[in-house]
Amino acid sequence: MITEQALQSRSVVFRTSGHRRGPITRLMSPSDLGELLRPFVFLDHVDTQGVPRAAQGDYGLHPHSGIATVTWLLEGRVNYEDTLGRRGQISHGWLEWMNAGGGAWHGGNLGDAGRVRGFQLWVALPPAAELGEAESSYLAPHLIKREGPASVLLGRYGSAASAIASPSPVNYLSVKLKAGEQWRYQPPAGHTVAWAAVGEGRLRVPQGLRAGELAVFDESPEAIDFHAEVDSQFVLGSAAKHPHDLVLGYYSVHTSAAALREGEARIRQIGARLRAEGRVG
Numbered sequence: 230m231i232t233e234q235a236l237q238s239r240s241v242v243f244r245t246s247g248h249r250r251g252p253i254t255r256l257m258s259p260s261d262l263g264e265l266l267r268p269f270v271f272l273d274h275v276d277t278q279g280v281p282r283a284a285q286g287d288y289g290l291h292p293h294s295g296i297a298t299v300t301w302l303l304e305g306r307v308n309y310e311d312t313l314g315r316r317g318q319i320s321h322g323w324l325e326w327m328n329a330g331g332g333a334w335h336g337g338n339l340g341d342a343g344r345v346r347g348f349q350l351w352v353a354l355p356p357a358a359e360l361g362e363a364e365s366s367y368l369a370p371h372l373i374k375r376e377g378p379a380s381v382l383l384g385r386y387g388s389a390a391s392a393i394a395s396p397s398p399v400n401y402l403s404v405k406l407k408a409g410e411q412w413r414y415q416p417p418a419g420h421t422v423a424w425a426a427v428g429e430g431r432l433r434v435p436q437g438l439r440a441g442e443l444a445v446f447d448e449s450p451e452a453i454d455f456h457a458e459v460d461s462q463f464v465l466g467s468a469a470k471h472p473h474d475l476v477l478g479y480y481s482v483h484t485s486a487a488a489l490r491e492g493e494a495r496i497r498q499i500g501a502r503l504r505a506e507g508r509v510g
Contacts, residue, residue: 294492305345332495430461
């Protein structure tokens with residue numbers, strides 16, 4: 230039986246299992262789905278299961294400008310450092326936020342904790358923030374608020390709000406459902422962009438969606454219905470559409486060619502300092 234609620238639920242207009250290299254599956258890039266889902270412009274799903282340690286890679290210091298990166302760790306430990314003076318290790322349930330603004334470098338590796346699972350997301354910054362001061366935050370699990378089955382990584386859901394002040398209207402949630410559970414997500418007003426990516430399990434949305442896949446929903450203000458066929462974990466993003474063009478550099482995303490030139494000039498300056506210090510080759 231088709232209910233009125235089901236009729237009002239958003240449908241999937243595109244799905245992908247991305248491209249895998251070693252432990253990383255790239256589900257979204259600025260030059261493909263990022264154009265459709267901006268301000269969300271990049272998403273990697275990380276899972277080292279079955280990947281030999283020698284093939285897992287070392288993600289040394291590298292630059293960004295014009296974006297913020299969000300690393301959400303679901304299992305294992307990773308080491309990190311950035312050019313804002315932070316260095317250390319985070320473990321499962323931690324969140325790393327790096328607002329690169331007009332230029333910053335960060336990096337790390339997957340540590341020695343056995344299996345590592347998580348997601349890294351890039352969010353394009355608006356003109357007022359894309360050349361601003363860089364900042365980084367590392368949130369322990371107790372600082373990440375929950376509402377029902379959802380952990381609020383960015384934005385607000387119900388009574389739970391992220392400790393991170395996002396520079397644009399964005400929600401980014403991590404959701405766990407047990408087999409047979411259903412959950413309806415009603416995005417805030419204006420959040421017409423929406424997607425979900427499954428880390429573990431299998432969902433109906435109403436189409437089937439399995440671990441390792443990303444689904445893009447039609448642009449509308451309607452709710453999204455999720456039904457877990459087995460115990461499942463997924464991340465969900467919704468936002469007001471980023472109204473600016475995506476002007477792309479290798480590690481940068483800006484709203485204009487002039488902003489890209491300035492951001493890339495800044496990260497070259499930082500890179501020269503890092504090379505002088507022997508921190509990068």
